[in-house]
Amino acid sequence: MYAYIDGRLVFKCPTYVVLEAGGIGYQINISLNTYSKLPSEERCKLYVWQHVKEDAHTLYGFIEEGEKRLFLHLISVSGIGPGTGRMILSSITPEEIQTAIVKGDLPLIQRIKGIGPKSAQRIILELQDKLKKEGLESLTALPQYNSARDEALSALVMLGFGKNQAEKALDNILKKQAGTITVEDLIKGALKAL
Known part of the structure; x- marks a missing residue:
């Protein structure tokens, strides 16, 4: 799965763009909202999602x-x-x-x-x-994490664990830990506890 493609904007029209990255031209379907916000310069970064069907692999691109x-x-x-x-x-x-x-x-x-x-x-x-x-702000902005705990909690929820259960596991680890702990260590500890 692709997260984004950053490259040279070769062609643009209201329904799709061609973005060249690494010598490959990607045809990416876009919305009018994305089209209206595309930069006028050659370099462009689009967040993409790939739709896979029996007969086609289609990319959809978004400016944000x-x-x-x-x-x-x-x-x-x-x-x-x-x-x-x-x-x-x-x-x-x-x-x-x-x-x-x-x-x-x-x-x-x-x-x-x-x-x-x-x-x-x-x-x-x-x-x-x-x-x-x-929340209304969350979709229009990138997620912001205030602490290692917040980032670890987000990762555990995305892995399918319940938020309350993950919070308890993280809080228990943080109580036992004296000093700073990395996000990776928090997640590993929580996975052992869950």
Whole structure:
């Protein structure tokens, strides 16, 4: 899986770009939001997600990490594929989409081409709590970790452990530890305890 591609912008149009990196030209599908924020200079960095199907491997690119995370949330909804996810991000800004979902603004979501009443309800139903928990700032900014504990907690939650359970394990390790401890040691210790 690719995280991002940083290279020379060879071609751009409202639906895709060609980014050359390491002598390879990558055709990457983009939203209008990304297109409007693309730099005018040759060098460009896009956060990417690869969609693998039987007959194609397709790259989707995003100018910001937050837009990519929102896209991944959208396509996790039943009935919303990558094409529809890109259409949603092309219709209104990621911030407006996120706010509409959190506030349950059904009419705004229904105005997006290809989204009917049932799909709009499903998007709100499946994503509202997730986006509320993450907060409005979290998708539009890169995650910030204030301490080794926060970073270790985030890693453990991403590995599938419950947040409360992981917090207890980390707190126990920190109580026993005198001095500083690395994120790696915290995670290893917590994995032994969980």
